Amino acid sequence: MASKRILIVGGVAGGASCAARLRRMDEQAEIYIFERGPDVSFANCGLPYYVGGVIAKRQSLLVATPERFRDLFKIEVRTRCEVQRINRERKTIDVRQVITGKSTEYPYDTLVLSPGAAPIRPSLPGIGAPGIFTLRNLEDVDKIAAWISHRDARRAVVIGGGFIGLEMVENLAHREMEVTLLERLDQVMPQVDPEIASAVHDELRQQEVTLHLSAAVTRFDLNADETINVVDEHGRMHLADVVILAMGVRPDVTLAEQAGLEIGPTGGIRVDEQMRTSDPDIFAVGDAVEVRDCVTGRPTLVSLAGPANRQGRIVADVICGRDARFRGAQGTGVVGVFGLTLAMTGANERTLNQAGIPYAKAYTHSLNHADYYPGSEQIALKLFYSTDDGRVLGAQAVGRAGVEKRIDVIAMAIQMGATVYDLEEAELCYAPQYGSAKDPVNIAGFVAANTLRGDVSTVYWSDWQQMRVNGDGQPLPLVIDVRPPAMVAEGAVPDTIKIPLGELRKRLDEIPRDREIWVHCGIGQSSYFASRLLKQHGFNVRNLSGGIASYKMEPKS
């Protein structure tokens, strides 16, 4: 039987993993990778750390070379070769050599598109000025590094507070530059909710990054000395020697559109569960495709290396006759910001509201490992679960240690359709330096399941703030702080009464029975005990989720 000829467009995350898996599955297939740039299989995720000097050698970013692909896997790699056109009726592609301009037509049996996503570069006045960069590949990094060195750049303005923007902020600061971050929204990392993002804002300010939120850029003014004034929507000017645009990415659908392949409502290439496009002989993977959000069921774009790699592998299996399917994406991601880690998986509050999914949330502030073992750190975790059946819908967490481990566990729970009752039962690693006998994941499960079972009624600080602002004449609940006096002395929420948990039983007659009672403590645990006590004494009581620790994170109006 004649061997199949499989052509792959794009030789990095999705394309390279598809090619390597194809060879493992089919020793006979003819496999070609076409890559517009000079490198294949490089570590995009490491690029910011190379700018910062944390990754010292450029070579370390080259995961595999064309020679390695040829020698080890018998895969032909054509770098500096841009695929310009797909001729679906003839089943060929037109490939132009970037250097010579020469064009060649290659026939295929199966075509795989993994062209990635292009950084957004809005057409703002002055955006073409030298010294303004986006970051996608090694060539971009080389240009940024050269500019910084040759100009001895000291002031950087980063535009956009997403994954790449934050990583660039950290790495430019690592080079001892003065860094300003401008973000159009009122928070960084829109994948998480505002109160969780607020921890990142605090960290940035502590690290002396100048942070401007709700500050969309409107233009760039180039000065005579080649510095740039970045002007924001409020007319403020931010002086820069170098500007990094990290304003998000857009699926690169140029080829797919030209070939008449279906594009989905989000702007990504439409594919089925097997990553097949509207043409059965063409597959597409990675940042360029639209996938199903496995929590909301809606189409979504996910620009992350994990899904791109897995999709590449799935396509290889499907081409080789296996019934592999992509389960959908849930946006599991992590970013480090100086010493802080922010991680997330599944839906956030905005996506759940938009999708109309009934949910509740649990805030916890457990320690990453046993309190008695030195060096424990608190993890602020927000868990979403279905009020219908307890299914876990999403989680986000921030802290200095052990954050991504918990989010990874919850990510797997979401993928397996697990409930908060499963989180209660999860058997996880424990020794004092690593965790606790009740892991933060178990605790989040307990808190959520206690609410679902009706053992405790839960409210949030956002409810309290809303009631105070919109009052509409309703009597406000009485809020009782049940922390010990020493802790109260360190700071308390205004307009609350104080009855320490230890005195509560003796002082029940001080608490009105004709009014709703909300209790809180430091992190939500003592107030849960108080809730159980008061409930059993007939009070109409609710527990403020996450205690003072959550109160401090809430954006204040």
Ligand code: FAD
């Ligand atoms: P890419 O890996 O971008 O590869 C696409 C390739 O296709 C490009 O090299 C492009 O040149 C080539 N191409 C496009 N069109 C053509 C054409 N017509 N002809 C020939 N070649 C073409 N994700 C994470 O999960 N974690 C991280 O920490 C992380 N950090 C990142 C940091 C940076 C700076 C960047 C840029 C991305 C980061 N990502 C991270 C995202 C991750 O790299 C992408 O999600 C992933 O690489 C997408 O894989 P892909 O195969 O779809 O596209």
